[in-house]
Amino acid sequence: MEHFIETIGRNMFAIFGVLALVGALIMIGARSAIHSVLGFLFAMLNIAGCFLALEAEFLGVAQILVYAGGIVVLFLFVVMLVEMSKKHEGEVFQLQSRYAVLAVAGGVALFLGVFRKAIFGAPSPESLVLRPELAKGLDVAHQNAQAVSRGLFADYLLPFEILSVILLVALVGAVVLAKTERV
């Protein structure tokens, strides 16, 4: 039993990753949009689990808050608003689906070419461990939030500020796009 739990603990990332893939497949395969959103939610929660398994605790929690708490609810509201339409998808996949499948297969083949060594080659000898000489006196694994904040507010302050402007523009744009004409 202890051995079993230990094995699960070691393979946490693979478990969450496979579950995220399952959620993503449900998302693109489901017939109704609500089921798609639920698959999306499942995939996002499992990606958050992947982040936790990679010891990015702050990002894992932020992922749950932003996606499961914000974006999925937004999607659900819009699905509720929009799915009352008379027109429904006749079939789930597009008519030009043959070409789409061909394009996807070509893209996957290209990616496989890039990742050939990573997938089929020998497994990388070094696993994802912190290289202490790069951590600069800060323990990224044990002070995750501090490390991220140092990156965000010291090294990447300008992108952070630009992102705040982008968010403001998106806010104004969303209000302008979604408001009714008579205002």
Add this chain to the structure above:
Amino acid sequence: MVSLNAVLVISFLLFSIGIAGVLIRRNALIILMCVELMLNAANLNFIAFARHSGSASGQAFALLVMGFAAAEVAVGLALVVALYRRRDTVQVDDINLLKG
């Protein structure tokens, strides 16, 4: 420990599923969700490489990408709602104003 290859393969598969969804589905909402999935696959790579190099820069950047994704969803959903008001559909096949 997690090997870098495992992370790369998972994120590659997530990205491929996202591309397949964008190309195959015809519901604008589901296409938006697939774009989100692709951004998340990129985030996974950022975090894996941050872990590999031992610096927190990748994680900080993943946080920026997350904020950007939120902004994109807000604008995209506003577009979908505006489209639904005007044309009464969210199926991208029915939106062919530029077809000529």
